[in-house]
Amino acid sequence: MKGFATSYFWTVVVVIVALVALLIIMLMMICTLFPFCPFGPAQAVYAINYVDAYNTPYTIASVLSQYNLGDAKGNEKTLIDYAYETLLTGDMNVADKEYLAAKLKDVLDKYKLSYYEVFVTSSDGPLLQFGKTLQKCGPKLEGTCTVTTGGAVDGIRVGTCDVGRTEINAIENGCGFGILCCTTVSQDKYYKWLDEHPGSVPAAEQKMAVVKCGADEAGICTRSECDFGEISIAGNCKYVNDGKTPNCCSTNPDVLKNAGKIADAEIPLFYGGKDGTLVVRTSD
Amino acid sequence: MAETPLMFGDVLFQLVRMLVFLIFVIGMAVAFVTIFRASELDYAAKAAREVGETLMVSGASDGRGVLVIEELNKYKIGDEPFARHCSYGYKATIKTTDGKQSWEFGMEPQPGMDNALKATEKFPIGLKHAGSEYVEYTGKMEITVHETLLTQLSCVMEMAYETGVRQTMRHTLTNQDAHFAELSDVKSSMLTASSIYYDMRFALKNGKLCAVDGKGEPISICRKINAPFGGFHVKYKYDVKAAGSDTTFAAIPVKEPINAARCSDIPNDVVATTNDEMKTVALCVDDKELEIV
Numbered sequence: 163m164k165g166f167a168t169s170y171f172w173t174v175v176v177v178i179v180a181l182v183a184l185l186i187i188m189l190m191m192i193c194t195l196f197p198f199c200p201f202g203p204a205q206a207v208y209a210i211n212y213v214d215a216y217n218t219p220y221t222i223a224s225v226l227s228q229y230n231l232g233d234a235k236g237n238e239k240t241l242i243d244y245a246y247e248t249l250l251t252g253d254m255n256v257a258d259k260e261y262l263a264a265k266l267k268d269v270l271d272k273y274k275l276s277y278y279e280v281f282v283t284s285s286d287g288p289l290l291q292f293g294k295t296l297q298k299c300g301p302k303l304e305g306t307c308t309v310t311t312g313g314a315v316d317g318i319r320v321g322t323c324d325v326g327r328t329e330i331n332a333i334e335n336g337c338g339f340g341i342l343c344c345t346t347v348s349q350d351k352y353y354k355w356l357d358e359h360p361g362s363v364p365a366a367e368q369k370m371a372v373v374k375c376g377a378d379e380a381g382i383c384t385r386s387e388c389d390f391g392e393i394s395i396a397g398n399c400k401y402v403n404d405g406k407t408p409n410c411c412s413t414n415p416d417v418l419k420n421a422g423k424i425a426d427a428e429i430p431l432f433y434g435g436k437d438g439t440l441v442v443r444t445s446d
Numbered sequence: 447m448a449e450t451p452l453m454f455g456d457v458l459f460q461l462v463r464m465l466v467f468l469i470f471v472i473g474m475a476v477a478f479v480t481i482f483r484a485s486e487l488d489y490a491a492k493a494a495r496e497v498g499e500t501l502m503v504s505g506a507s508d509g510r511g512v513l514v515i516e517e518l519n520k521y522k523i524g525d526e527p528f529a530r531h532c533s534y535g536y537k538a539t540i541k542t543t544d545g546k547q548s549w550e551f552g553m554e555p556q557p558g559m560d561n562a563l564k565a566t567e568k569f570p571i572g573l574k575h576a577g578s579e580y581v582e583y584t585g586k587m588e589i590t591v592h593e594t595l596l597t598q599l600s601c602v603m604e605m606a607y608e609t610g611v612r613q614t615m616r617h618t619l620t621n622q623d624a625h626f627a628e629l630s631d632v633k634s635s636m637l638t639a640s641s642i643y644y645d646m647r648f649a650l651k652n653g654k655l656c657a658v659d660g661k662g663e664p665i666s667i668c669r670k671i672n673a674p675f676g677g678f679h680v681k682y683k684y685d686v687k688a689a690g691s692d693t694t695f696a697a698i699p700v701k702e703p704i705n706a707a708r709c710s711d712i713p714n715d716v717v718a719t720t721n722d723e724m725k726t727v728a729l730c731v732d733d734k735e736l737e738i739v
Contacts, residue, residue, distance in 0.1 A: 173463055180470040187477045217495075218570060221502060221511035225572035228579035238580070272543040272584040273570045428533050 169202065189332045197305060219427035223442035227429075229269060233313055234261045241266075243431075247441040248290045249431050258335055263292050264361065269445075277424050277445040278417070282431070284438040288426055293339060299332040306413045307337030308391040309346040315346075318368050318406065323405055326372035326382040328355040335373035344391070346382065346413060348372070373402045377420065381412035415443065488580050490565035490591055493534040498569045498589040501538060504528035507665040512581055513540065521551035526670060533601040534563075534591040535669055542583040544575060555592040555623050556667050563593040572619075595623050599648065599695060600655045601669045603727050606697035607673035610721040615696045618690040619682070619736070626657035630681055642684040643739060648729060649677045676703030678729040683737040692734035699724040710735045 233239050234257055246263055248403050254262070270278045271294075279293035281303075297307040311324045312442040322329055323344030328351065332343035344411040346356070349372040356369060373383045375397025383399035386394075387413035395417050397410025418424040429440040449556050465467035489658065503510055507515040520542060526536060530705045534552035542548070555564060569645045570579035595617060600615040604610035617623075626646035649658045654673065685691040688715045696709050701717040702725055706712050709730040 170459070173459075177463060177466050180466055184470055184473045185474055191477065212682045217499065224585070225512055225570070225581055226508035228509055228572060228574070240580070263501055269584060273586075275570075403577075 171376040174394060194220060201440060216422075216425045217292065218275075218446050219425050219442045219444045222243075222270070222275075222278070222444050223314040223427040223429060223440075226269070226442065227267075231262065231265045231269070233258065242279070242440070245429075245431055245438070246433055248282045249284055249436055249438040250283070250433060252286075253334075254311070256291055259290070259334075266292050266388055267294070273444075275444050275446075277415075279441075281441050281443075284436065285422075289438070293395065295339060296413065299335050299337045300330050300345060301333050301335065305330050305332065305345040306391040307341045309389050310340075310342050311386045318370060319356055319360075320370055320385050321352070321359070324382075324384045324386055324411075325370045325403075326384070327413075328352060328426065331357075341390075370403045370407055372426060373407070375399050375402075375410040376417060378414070380414045380417045381410040382410045383407040384409050388412075418445075420441075459622055464686070481534045488565070490534065490563045490593065493566065493593075494536070494565040494567040494589045494591045497529045497531055497534070497536045497538075497591060498567050498587065500529035501587065501589070502569060502571065502581075507572065508576075511570065512574055513585075513587070514576050515547075515573055516550075516576040518549040518716060523550055523552065524668075524670075525551050526553055527551060531591065532604065534593050534665075535596050535597045537590045537592075539588040539590075540571070540573075541588075542585045544583070546619075547573075547583070553592075553597075553669055554667050555590065557596050557598070558584060559594060559622055561626055564588045564590065595619075595626055596648075596657060596666060597669060598659045599729065600669045601673060601695070602695065602697040603655070603673045606673050606699050606727050610699050610718060610724055612699065612717070615697075616692070616734055617695055618692050619684065620690040628659055628665070640686060642686060643681060644684055645681050646680070647679045648673045648675075648676070674726040676726050676728065678707070679705065680731055680736075681706035681739045682731075683739060685737075691736050694732040696730050696732065698728045698730065699726075700728045701725055704728050706730055707738055711721065 197237035220414045221389050229240060229242060229379065230238050231244070244254070244258075247339040266280060270280075275294070277295045279295075279296060282289045287332070287409070288298070289302040299305045299307050308323055308327070310322045311320055321327070322342055325351070326346060328347050329342040330343050330345050335343075337343050344392045352372055353369055370385070375381045375383050381393075381397050381441060383397065383402040385407050387409050388394035392411040393414050395410050395414070399408050415424060419426070424443055424445045427442045429442075431438040431440055447615055469563060501507070502513075506513050508514050522539070529536065535555070537552035537554055538550065540549045546594070548674045566588060568586055571585045571587045572579050573583040573585050577595075598615055598617065602615045606613040623646075624644065626648075627646040631643040631644070632640055633643075645660065647658045647660070648655060649662060650656075650671075651664055651668060654670045655666035656668035657666035659665050682691065698709070698712060699714050701718050701723050702710065702716060704712055706728065707730060709732055712730060
């Protein structure tokens with residue numbers, strides 16, 4: 163029969179493929195019976211679950227918009243009033259900032275949220291930010307308030323902000339006594355900063371490599387465990403810098419957002435030709 | 447050139463090929479069905495969130511998540527105000543964060559029913575008095591939902607009353623459902639498993655659906671329903687060996703009150719065909735699977 167040899171060959175190939183596919187399916191189904199199976203049915207069940215964090219910021223934002231936070235002079239003021247004032251003036255004086263930060267902390271801490279952040283942005287950039295886990299700092303809120311690492315570890319200088327981050331002058335957006343304002347920089351800028359700031363602790367010439375880690379390279383492998391101002395994320399840092407920087411820490415809240423652990427409630431602000439946004443970002 | 451006739455080997459090859467593909471298709475179908483069954487949604491958690499979200503924007507609130515104290519004061523355990531889930535009962539516990547004030551209302555879960563489908567969700571809230579401009583207290587609201595035979599029956603009965611159409615519900619009567627029944631008889635046997643008989647009765651008590659005993663006294667937590675109901679009584683044999691008896695409950699809109707345990711005992715001419723004809727809802731079970739005594 164003409165062409166039969168070709169038909170026979172490809173049929174055998176397809177049959178083998180089908181048999182292998184069947185075998186894989188059977189192995190997967192058998193695997194789900196065991197607790198160590200990486201793709202058990204339980205995983206599928208949790209895959210279609212509700213992420214509670216999505217609605218909490220809206221409720222918190224609603225409560226804060228009706229909560230009399232007041233001001234240092236004893237006037238009645240809600241968060242919305244503060245947001246509009248900041249949008250119109252472009253800034254807030256230090257006394258008001260300190261008062262509002264303390265008052266927001268007082269209110270939001272009652273909800274025992276693991277993460278919260280309230281910020282106002284205009285079309286020109288961020289104007290104001292208060293947070294629990296991440297407190298922004300610096301002239302353009304480009305840094306995060308961080309506990310110092312102490313400068314040198316095991317004779318190797320890592321800087322006061324740990325690997326890959328440097329201190330900046332916070333000016334009016336400071337972090338308070340004993341807390342540094344640190345920002346993430348490139349390796350070259352980090353090394354340059356180390357050279358310019360030798361510090362009081364004697365250290366070797368060796369410097370730690372700045373290695374990004376975690377999903378979307380949102381973290382940096384650091385010497386100290388992720389502390390205030392840093393989010394601990396999964397990243398392979400175990401062998402980086404000879405194991406001296408085993409912790410993957412990030413200052414980017416997007417890592418928590420992408421994981422569904424925090425969410426934003428955005429309230430648009432429009433007044434006198436200016437527009438901005440009040441954002442309430444919380445965990446569940 | 448004349449075609450070569452098919453040999454036995456060729457025919458066998460074609461058959462093997464078809465057989466392999468048949469097995470492949472069946473295998474894929476089984477795999478899809480298995481994955482579908484594994485990909486369940488957590489309906490209890492979903493119900494808890496839905497009830498909580500509804501409460502936060504209901505008549506009890508003044509703005510999302512800001513609850514009015516005077517509204518909360520109006521209700522107590524036993525009421526299900528502001529929100530209702532058809533097949534899940536809910537209980538709301540609201541507390542100020544300083545713990546000095548608290549409110550509770552809704553339907554208590556049936557005591558002892560550990561296996562009831564249950565879920566609890568917590569919501570951050572604010573609290574204020576009516577007329578107050580500002581939030582006065584921060585607080586937490588905890589919503590616990592639970593699904594039992596009674597809540598499911600209340601759901602199908604209300605749906606039958608609202609739609610005027612017969613509603614059915616598949617249910618496996620297990621040991622847990624003994625909370626809604628009275629032990630009637632136990633017949634021991636040397637050769638086979640003992641036979642357990644239950645009397646299950648449901649009745650309306652002050653507008654609430656309750657499981658009742660022979661004297662008509664409630665033996666369960668009750669749930670308010672918006673449907674007239676003349677009562678229901680079935681004596682059934684519990685399948686000890688299978689640890690449950692599958693059955694189908696039906697809520698049927700009827701023209702006049704009728705007390706029939708078996709759905710087949712409800713005559714067609716009693717069944718309402720329009721909402722105008724409907725006077726009440728009858729509850730019955732399909733006796734094809736359940737052994738009714």
